[in-house]
Amino acid sequence: MQEVIIGILFLAALFFMGRKLYRQYKAKDSCATGCEKCSPSSSKDFKMPEHLRN
Template sequence: MQEILVVILFITAAIFMGRKIYMKYKAPSGCASAGCDACAPTKKSVKLPEHFKSYFY
């Protein structure tokens, strides 16, 4: 019984990791490939609160 559970767990983990790898390297599609740049990342500036500035500067 334990062997069956281990095999099922291993197969589930292999499917999960395979899907993650597939989704990571899948060819992009959608509006970004159309050339309109609507989905392009934008430059965002981050403003730190005053009490954090003493830690980083």
């Protein structure tokens, strides 16, 4: 019975680790959590400062 419980816990841990890795590489504009709090806004234009232009 103990082996079954350990096996279930191990499979659950593998599932959550795999899901985290999948979300990390799937996400384009946000972090691995998928909450979209830290994603940059797409409507904001970036302007290069004058002293950095060639």
